[in-house]
Amino acid sequence: MLSIYNSKSKQKEIFKPIRANEVSMYVCGITVYDYCHIGHARAMVAFDMINRYLRYSGYTVKYVRNITDIDDKIIKRAFENKESMQSLTTRFINALTEDMEALGTLAPDLEPKATDYIPQMISLIETLISKGLAYGGSTGDVYFDVMQFKDYGKLAHKDLEALESGARIAIEEAKKTPLDFVLWKLSKENEPYWPSPWGNGRPGWHTECVVMSSLELGQPFDIHGGGNDLKFPHHENEIAQAEGACDKPFVNYWMHVGFVEINKEKMSKSLNNFFTIRDVLREWKHEVVRYFLLASHYRSPVDYSLEALEGAQSALDRLYGALRGIELPTEIIKNELAKTYETRFMEAMDDDFNTPVALSVLFDLARELNRSKAEGLDNAAALAQMLKKLAAVLGLLTEPVEHYFQQDAHSAIDADEIERLIALRRTARAEKNWAKADEIRQQLAQKGVMIEDSGDTTTWRYE
Ligand SMILES: [Zn+2]
Structure with missing residues (x-):
């Protein structure tokens, strides 16, 4: 019987899906404005493994992973690049797909984009306002009123006071309390916008996942996942909106994946200590990277280092x-x-x-x-x-x-050349020219290629 650590109860629970033999799973995906790094790969490979194992266990899985294609960082980058938001996001959605394929992850069953769900987000915000859970601030932006949702903090396991004292931003004039979060943000000049009852603007990030997950999977659904950093405030804010709007549970099992660290620091864009997936895959086979990521439990942090990748490579070689x-x-x-x-x-x-x-x-x-x-x-x-x-x-x-x-990104000699030399050696051996055969063996060994004869066949590998 499968048991899953539920971040909400902070313990392992026997997994009971809502519908027998079916699993509905939503994972917060990527904000597409740059190349993904190994920290992203960790979460994506972890949920790929979970998806594969659920299927192996006999479940039918509906796996939804969203794409965030509207966000302040995207707007800023498009502006810096002097390109349209659409051209930037299209480019990085393609790069994301390439990276996920290169890592050998199975495609999700659905990959919804936030910008395809704007009308549904507007209607969720209208519901929240009508229920007294959201308000228009003095600047015209719409906020969720955290004080009006009694269960706020239940995923983060903190009370409001503790959360508020930890809120790092000073109270913005427009908000009632620092924990209130934006649902609809009015657009400034030259920013992309959608019309709404509150003026031209765009949705806040926390709203998109509520809408896409519950529309595609129903409410409640089985598993909601993401990186550890999403637990608070992103997932807490999702719960507040979904349960506040519908008065029923949102998600049954919350799963969070640990960080990739370098020298005990989280790998992230902001710390500029990251390695992109495509750079790493130029040096290492994708299964070596997967092995490295899966050799630690998905909830623990993993330390990224050359030694760890070398260890993964030699373990995989043995298998x-x-x-x-x-x-x-x-x-x-x-x-x-x-x-x-x-x-x-x-x-x-x-x-x-x-x-x-x-x-x-x-x-x-x-x-x-x-x-x-x-x-x-x-x-x-x-x-x-x-x-x-x-x-x-x-x-x-x-x-x-x-x-x-026979694949080795570091090797000075390619497979075709090796095959050519092995064929030459075969001829030499057939002619009983042992000196020549030996010379070729040594020539290959110098280039890090080991050959093995077994009967009439010769196999080879990089050392
Ligand atoms: Zn999300």
């Missing part, structure tokens, strides 16, 4: 190495021993998606497989098949084995 030399049949082989590993893997994943333990099960399985190969047992293919099947839940071991070993 792929276990699959070498095995012909995998297309039909599923039933095997009791292989099945025991699936049981252990699922126990780990059922425990709040404990990927570090799940990975350790894959290593046990790889060890069993190596033993089976060494002893020439007939269960090797079944074990290899299970290893590939379980690893795929984490988006790992998805490549043909030799192809995996």
